[in-house]
Amino acid sequence: xxxxxxxxxxxxxxxxxxxxxxxxxxxxxxxxxxxxxxxxxxxxxxxxxxxxxxxxxxxxxxxxxxxxxxxxxxxxxxxxxxxxxxxxxxxxxxxxxxxxxxxxxxxxxxxxxxxxxxxxxxxxxxxxxxxxxxxxxxxxxxxxxxxxxxxxxxxxxxxxxxxxxxxxxxxxxxxxxxxxxxxxxxxxxxxxxxxxxxxxxxxxxxxxxxxxxxxxxxxxxxxxxxxxxxxxxxxxxxxxxxxxxxxxxxxxxxxxxxxxxxxxxxxxxxxxxxxxxxxxxxxxxxxxxxxxxxxxxxxxxxxxxxxxxxxxxxxxxxxxxxxxxxxxxxxxxxxxxxxxxxxxxxxxxxxxxxxxxxxxxxxxxxxxxxxxxxxxxx
Amino acid sequence: xxxxxxxxxxxxxxxxxxxxxxxxxxxxxxxxxxxxxxxxxxxxxxxxxxxxxxxxxxxxxxxxxxxxxxxxxxxxxxxxxxxxxxxxxxxxxxxxxxxxxxxxxxxxxxxxxxxxxxxxxxxxxxxxxxxxxxxxxxxxxxxxxxxxxxxxxxxxxxxxxxxxxxxxxxxxxxxxxxxxxxxxxxxxxxxxxxxxxxxxxxxxxxxxxxxxxxxxxxxxxxxxxxxxxxxxxxxxxxxxxxxxxxxxxxxxxxxxxxxxxxxxxxxxxxxxxxxxxxxxxxxxxxxxxxxxxxxxxxxxxxxxxxxxxx
Ligand SMILES: Nc1ncnc2c1ncn2[C@@H]1O[C@H](COP(=O)(O)OP(=O)(O)OP(=O)(O)O)[C@@H](O)[C@H]1O
Ligand SMILES: [Mg+2]
Numbered sequence: 001x002x003x004x005x006x007x008x009x010x011x012x013x014x015x016x017x018x019x020x021x022x023x024x025x026x027x028x029x030x031x032x033x034x035x036x037x038x039x040x041x042x043x044x045x046x047x048x049x050x051x052x053x054x055x056x057x058x059x060x061x062x063x064x065x066x067x068x069x070x071x072x073x074x075x076x077x078x079x080x081x082x083x084x085x086x087x088x089x090x091x092x093x094x095x096x097x098x099x100x101x102x103x104x105x106x107x108x109x110x111x112x113x114x115x116x117x118x119x120x121x122x123x124x125x126x127x128x129x130x131x132x133x134x135x136x137x138x139x140x141x142x143x144x145x146x147x148x149x150x151x152x153x154x155x156x157x158x159x160x161x162x163x164x165x166x167x168x169x170x171x172x173x174x175x176x177x178x179x180x181x182x183x184x185x186x187x188x189x190x191x192x193x194x195x196x197x198x199x200x201x202x203x204x205x206x207x208x209x210x211x212x213x214x215x216x217x218x219x220x221x222x223x224x225x226x227x228x229x230x231x232x233x234x235x236x237x238x239x240x241x242x243x244x245x246x247x248x249x250x251x252x253x254x255x256x257x258x259x260x261x262x263x264x265x266x267x268x269x270x271x272x273x274x275x276x277x278x279x280x281x282x283x284x285x286x287x288x289x290x291x292x293x294x295x296x297x298x299x300x301x302x303x304x305x306x307x308x309x310x311x312x313x314x315x316x317x318x319x320x321x322x323x324x325x326x327x328x329x330x331x332x333x334x335x336x337x338x339x340x341x342x343x344x345x346x347x348x349x350x351x352x353x354x355x356x357x358x359x360x361x362x363x364x365x366x367x368x369x370x371x372x373x374x375x376x377x378x
Numbered sequence: 379x380x381x382x383x384x385x386x387x388x389x390x391x392x393x394x395x396x397x398x399x400x401x402x403x404x405x406x407x408x409x410x411x412x413x414x415x416x417x418x419x420x421x422x423x424x425x426x427x428x429x430x431x432x433x434x435x436x437x438x439x440x441x442x443x444x445x446x447x448x449x450x451x452x453x454x455x456x457x458x459x460x461x462x463x464x465x466x467x468x469x470x471x472x473x474x475x476x477x478x479x480x481x482x483x484x485x486x487x488x489x490x491x492x493x494x495x496x497x498x499x500x501x502x503x504x505x506x507x508x509x510x511x512x513x514x515x516x517x518x519x520x521x522x523x524x525x526x527x528x529x530x531x532x533x534x535x536x537x538x539x540x541x542x543x544x545x546x547x548x549x550x551x552x553x554x555x556x557x558x559x560x561x562x563x564x565x566x567x568x569x570x571x572x573x574x575x576x577x578x579x580x581x582x583x584x585x586x587x588x589x590x591x592x593x594x595x596x597x598x599x600x601x602x603x604x605x606x607x608x609x610x611x612x613x614x615x616x617x618x619x620x621x622x623x624x625x626x627x628x629x630x631x632x633x634x635x636x637x638x639x640x641x642x643x644x645x646x647x648x649x650x651x652x653x654x655x656x657x658x659x660x661x662x663x664x665x666x667x668x669x670x671x672x673x674x675x676x677x678x679x680x681x682x683x684x685x686x687x688x
Contacts, residue, residue: 004479008468015467204429208463212524215427215457216480217449373446374431377390378424 001218002226009230019193022295024238027187028245034183035250038176049082050120053094053103056085060106069131070104080127104128117315178337180252182307185332187242188268189298192276194231196290198224199280199366205375206284220373228273235269255340260348264339267355268332274362275328281369301329331355379441380405380532380563381426386435388421388587395421396432397587403565403580408558410578411567412674414686418587419567420460423536426565427457439532453481456530456562460537462521464509471496471505474523481528495527498553515546522550526557533557534565539573551577571674571686583678590681595674602680604630604672605645608653611665613637619660626652637665 013019054060054070061067074083086094091103095115102114102124110128114121202224204211213223243265246252254261279297280290304327306313313333317324324330335351342348381403388396395418403409411419424430426437428446437444439451464473474492482488496502499519509517522538535554539547555577558564568574574581575595582592591598605628615634623639624632628646632639643649650669657664678686 001480001483004476008465008472008476008479011472012465012467208459208461209465211424211429212457212459212463212477213480214429214446215452215455216477217452218480220446373428375429376431378420378430 001222002229005218005223005226006230009227010234013194013197013230013234016197019197020238022193023187023190023235024242027183027190027242031180031183031242031246031250034179035252038179049079050123051082051084051100052124053084053086053091053100055088055091055103055105057088057106063106066106066110066131073127080123117311117318119311119314122314122318177252177340178306178310178313178333180246180250181333181336182302182305182329184239184243184246184265184336185268185305185329186298186302186307187239188265188332189272189275189301189329190294191231191235191239191269191272192279192294192298193291194235195228195273195276195278195366196280196287196294198228198231198273199277199370200287200290201227202370203281205378206280211378214373221367221370224370228277231273232270235273236266239265239269253340254336257339260339260345261336264332264335264352267352267359268328271328271355271359271362274359274366277366278362278369281366298329301327305330305333325354328355328358331358379403379438380407381409381565382436382438382441383422383426384436386422386425386432386437388418388425388430388432395587396425396435399435399584399587399589401582401589401592403563405563406558406561407580408554408564408566408578410574410581411565411584412569412571412574412581412678412686413567413584414569417569417584419569419584420536421587422584423457423534423565423567426534427455453528454531456526456528456533458522458525458533458535458538460540460567462509462517464517464520464524466509469506469508470501470512470520470523473509473520474527477524478527481530491527491529495523498556499523500549515542518542518546518550522553529562531562532565533562536567537569538566539568539570547573569686571678575674581674583674583681585678585682591677598674598677599672602672602677603644604676604680605643606649607670607672607676608641608643608650608667609670610639610641610653610657610667611637612639612657612662615639615662619662622660623653623656626656628652 070081070083073079074081084091084094084100086103088103088105091100091113094100095103095113101120102112104124105111105113110132112121112125112128114124200206200210202210202213202220204214214220216223243254243261247254275297276294279293283290283293302308304312304316304323307329313324313330316327316330324334331351331354335348335355338345338347338351379402381401383402384400386396386399387394399418399422401409411422413419421430425432425435426439426444428437428444428448439448440454442448442451444451465476468476471492474495475488478488478492478495482491496505499522501516501519501523504512504516509520512520518538518541522535525535526533533554538554539550542550551573554564554566566574566578578595580592580594581598583590583598591601593601613636620632620634620639623629623641628643628649629641630644631642634640641653654667657667675686678684
């Protein structure tokens, strides 16, 4: 029975042009579009030094450690900042006319003044946080150990650290990559179209076709599972193809951890499919409305994860962190991103953990709705 | 008893869709469920199939209580839904094969059954067509094929001829009779009394979820007082003559809308003869004259006071 339903389902889905378009052709076309549109941005991985200013007052001059740290970070080929010394008034003006991303005021509590939030602003902020935490905390130790001092100084000014707070996994900072990561995340979520079809075709109060299957001598959940396995398979193949296209045709690097990248994609796809299944079971409206909901949610999620404008991602994670934790597209994007940049897998694990939580939640909720075998109305 | 329904009540909020409905269906019958739109036919079918929750009542199929998990019962039921339910991405053959495969595990048997069904429903020419390319009548036939391919003992057809041209309709009715003659018990719902009258061996008329009469068509017609309807074509008849016509024995009502005189009589002998004699005696010029037995519509009209079809 599994094979019978599974095979027929494969046949159906492969011939369903609309679903194939949304899950495969659309993300593929979009990735090509991104490639063409973004191929100039971030070319050659040149890191743009960040223009900042520091208020050159007595507090700054007296805070020797901070002064050295900031100067170190603004020195040499691979410097993090282009530093300007200024009065507070001048700094304010520079910020206003956009010549600097932010300015710093030294003191017991180091202050950062910015006009907007974005990746650069968050880099400056992490630099300062890093300084306060690592450097200041071990200040006394450093005083007695000049060698350690040098080490800390080096790590403090290492620009790679600030693209994402922790040391890198061999990846080079590249904003363009994030666009493709969001795109893949979105494509994972578009698996929801498969999920939607699956519930529509098993819930008798949604479609007469489903009613017919409910009448057959087949266990409803078994039929559903056989069927959704076919969906899952197609979605995974589609995602593999998309991933392959982006990696090998468009030459977008995912870093060396292929296994984890694939794992992320699989979990993302499962989340997507069950998200669609759940929405479709919950929203007992026409298919048009369901499609609108699914596209709307995926698009909004992608937008908030920075697919259209990268700074949105930082803006959200700084101001409304809750939103970035409930946005599956963001979780996926971030998972890919941490795989690429970070040696430490804890951030990745957190993303994947939360995501798996969502997948499980959607799965359980779908089960609870599908479990009913008699309907109140058809 | 193939199907036994007792005191079935189904409510949708305040609306009582089925109101203490009871009936039984014997093996070999073609049982007609006749009622106007919204009378509860589909609701009754869906309750029998355990698709719908109901508020009260008992349902037995093949002598056992019907539940969603009663697979051994379901295996022997074939259903043709009111709404066409087929996969748009599968061809005619693949659709029938799919649904047949939900009932029949043996591959060879399945193949044979699918071929037989395609032959039976006359879809052979169209076996590789997708449903989108089929005409309305052919689509209905596919819908039927998907429901009956596994040779069920009980076949439920919910308005299988809605929006079907007369030619396809006759083919479908003929097919249903054939299935019945091969041993299948059939439940047939419709709001077309002609169809029901044509093929059903027993009929239940329902209105607003209530059974208002059950029996063979002869029994149903015997239930009402109307015996026959006599229609006389005449261009020249006076009101006084019509009044006297009404005085004849057994005549219940006389209505004249130029050029037709419609005379309803209660049951009795010689009604037509009496009318003919009267017309001759009065020298009323006339054209056609014909007499009809009451239809199920008349039955419905007399019991509920309204037309079956509005
Ligand atoms: N899901 C539902 N929610 C609310 N009311 C419903 C629902 N389904 C049916 N009804 C109502 O129940 C009554 C019976 O409907 P049903 O579909 O059984 O009629 P029917 O005899 O099959 O009519 P038709 O000839 O049009 O198919 C109707 O008044 C209908 O409006
Ligand atoms: Mg109906």
